[in-house]
Amino acid sequence: MLISLSFSAMIYRGATFELNRIERIQRVRLSFPPRPGIEPEIVEETKRRIALALASLNLIILGVSGAAGYFLAGKTLKPISEMLENQKKFVSDASHELRTPLTSLKSEIEVNLRDKNLDLRGAKKVLASNLEEVNNLQNLSDKLIKLTRYPKGGNNFLPIKISLSVIAKEATSKVSSLAESKKIEITNKIRNITLEGEKESLVELFVIFLDNAIKYSPRGGNIELTAVKTDSRAVISFVDHGLGIDKEDIPHIFDRF
CATH class of the missing domain: 1.10.287 (Helix Hairpins)
Structure with a gap:
């Protein structure tokens, strides 16, 4: 002007x-x-x-x-505005996720401190429960660190050739105790499909899907894993018989929390 x-x-x-x-x-x-x-x-x-x-x-x-x-x-x-909004949401959600185990840990300690009849056996039980919550916090903090590293390309992972059947087998083994507690059967139909990737990350991704499927499946249900190779891709399916996802939540499937 x-x-x-x-x-x-x-x-x-x-x-x-x-x-x-x-x-x-x-x-x-x-x-x-x-x-x-x-x-x-x-x-x-x-x-x-x-x-x-x-x-x-x-x-x-x-x-x-x-x-x-x-x-x-x-x-x-x-x-920039969207990035700041996502950052605020991430901090808010992360704080909420951290607050839940901390609140449980604090409440349990306070209740048992007021218990005048607390004996050694009860104290050990409280400590075991506290240790479990501490482990949950540690796992959560590790996941938060990974979330901040992935978008920046901070991982120096070298992709290697690996079989999807191996990934599915390890992931199924990690959630077997949770599945047994609900009498849920996991059927792995993934066979010899090879791809390039980072093993630990793929196993963790499978565990997340399986854990979610187990949580929202009815007791005594069944979860089926399948994979189909198309050109240079592998389409992996996790089929359960749970409640499903509400239509209004579908756009947020890939949100961090």
Whole structure:
């Protein structure tokens, strides 16, 4: 806008200078026979029109540049705003996840501290429960660290060729006790499909899906693992007979929490 105003001032000054120069020349020629010239009123009217045209032009430029600036600023700030919003949500959700085991741990300790009849056996039971909550906190903190590293490419994992059947077998073994507690049978139909990846991350991903399927499946249910290779991809399916996902929650399936 400053540049536009500067150019307008230069144009106005140049135009009015020429008009004033013509007027001065005509004053000098007063001793000569009168010649047709420019009336002073016409000169002033021309100056006024030039100033009005330049002012209108600057207002148009101001409006267009303001609208363009607003649009471009919105486009530029939108990803930053979304990133900050996601960061706030992540911190809020992480705090909530950490608060749950901490609240349970604190409540259990406070209750047992007020128990005057607490014996050695009861104290050991409390300590075992506390240790379990501490392990949960440690696992949660490890997962949070992984969540912050994955988007930044902070993992120096070297992909290796690995069989999906091996991944499925290890993941099924990790959740077997949870499945047995609900009398749930896990059927692994994944056979010899080889891909390139990082073993620990793939096993952890399988465990997350299986753990979720077990939690939301009815007692005595069945979970089926299948995989189909298509070109350079492997499509893996975890089929359970649980409650399913509400339609309003489907867009948030890949959210962190």
